[in-house]
Amino acid sequence: MKIEEVINDSLNKLLEVKTEDSYTVESVYYRGDTLCVSSQVGCPVRCSFCASGKDGLYRNLSSSEIINQYLLAKEDGLEIKNIAFAGIGEPLLNWKNVKEAFWYFKEQGLKCSFYTTGFPIDNFKELLNLPHNGINVSLHAVFEDKRKQLIPHGHPIEDILAALKDHLDTLSNRKKKMYNIAYLLIKGINDSKEELERLAEIAQKLGIGVSLLKYNEIERIPYRSTSDEEYEKAFLFLKEKGIKVTLSNRYRTRKIGGCGTLMVNRLKSAKGG
Numbered sequence: 323m324k325i326e327e328v329i330n331d332s333l334n335k336l337l338e339v340k341t342e343d344s345y346t347v348e349s350v351y352y353r354g355d356t357l358c359v360s361s362q363v364g365c366p367v368r369c370s371f372c373a374s375g376k377d378g379l380y381r382n383l384s385s386s387e388i389i390n391q392y393l394l395a396k397e398d399g400l401e402i403k404n405i406a407f408a409g410i411g412e413p414l415l416n417w418k419n420v421k422e423a424f425w426y427f428k429e430q431g432l433k434c435s436f437y438t439t440g441f442p443i444d445n446f447k448e449l450l451n452l453p454h455n456g457i458n459v460s461l462h463a464v465f466e467d468k469r470k471q472l473i474p475h476g477h478p479i480e481d482i483l484a485a486l487k488d489h490l491d492t493l494s495n496r497k498k499k500m501y502n503i504a505y506l507l508i509k510g511i512n513d514s515k516e517e518l519e520r521l522a523e524i525a526q527k528l529g530i531g532v533s534l535l536k537y538n539e540i541e542r543i544p545y546r547s548t549s550d551e552e553y554e555k556a557f558l559f560l561k562e563k564g565i566k567v568t569l570s571n572r573y574r575t576r577k578i579g580g581c582g583t584l585m586v587n588r589l590k591s592a593k594g595g
């Protein structure tokens with residue numbers, strides 16, 4: 323594996339890493355201490371808003387290929403304290419290799435957080451019990467039909483929330499702070515008052531926060547981003563309901579900083595297209 327290209331902007335570094343068999347995956351370095359790594363080439367979950375999943379899965383990355391993204395970034399002079407399994411792919415669908423990489427990173431003293439759709443649920447339950455440093459459960463919809471539209475391959479919302487609740491009930495309030503619901507706000511799709519109300523209810527019931535993400539528009543995908551005003555309005559709506567809401571950080575909203583939805587924009591050399 324080797325770094326093929328490094329693209330810099332003032333806040334992030336995007337590393338295009340080429341595998342031995344000529345696929346390109348991407349890692350994003352942000353906040354001056356965090357590396358977001360990919361776990362698969364393409365993604366079988368095929369979320370309709372995400373360019374990574376547009377063409378499905380090409381193949382899983384091996385544990386060494388996941389670890390090598392870190393080693394190559396380190397060799398490139400980057401100081402890394404945190405690993406986010408938030409790049410291309412659903413970590414739970416390459417679970418054996420992701421777990422091996424996870425334990426390697428932990429042995430190096432790195433903190434590891436995850437973004438996951440919770441699919442498959444048995445692996446999700448196992449993840450909840452690992453010594454991770456944060457899990458963002460990518461819900462993105464609060465009603466089943468909408469979730470099917472956005473995340474076609476996954477478990478029913480209620481199953482994921484039930485597994486999460488069972489786990490959270492065993493934790494102290496301090497530990498619950500490591501968990502969030504990730505909600506990608508898409509204009510006219512999942513941003514109605516009714517949906518935000520339901521989202522607030524879910525977060526309240528679980529006793530965890532919401533990571534409200536602003537959608538970055540992607541070529542070939544027809545969804546639209548909310549305006550800054552609409553985004554702020556949704557944020558205030560949830561906040562007024564007493565929910566701890568975090569907004570997309572300024573790193574994520576940059577052109578090369580949007581783990582998951584943006585980096586995959588550039589998954590072009592995988593099949594020559």
Ligand code: SF4
Pocket residue numbers: 365366367368369372373374375376409410411412439582583
């Ligand atoms: S958002 Fe995540 S799970 Fe969904 S297709 Fe993209 S990479 Fe896969």
